[in-house]
Amino acid sequence: MVARAATSKGEKSAEKRESGATRPTELGLLALAMLAQPDPVATYFRKTRGKLGADHQLDY
Numbered sequence: 001m002v003a004r005a006a007t008s009k010g011e012k013s014a015e016k017r018e019s020g021a022t023r024p025t026e027l028g029l030l031a032l033a034m035l036a037q038p039d040p041v042a043t044y045f046r047k048t049r050g051k052l053g054a055d056h057q058l059d060y
Contacts, residue, residue: 012024012027
């Protein structure tokens, strides 16, 4: 199975220029590496679970 993104040639060249990739394969690998990064929001939620700010109002 081959996945293809619907992007124009200009978008691809801009993406390669921004990332420093020289080939489409490198660009794809960089995209996969970005997806594999840990989610900082999940870490924040774990640290702050059950804690509300002083000005937080509960609607009960």
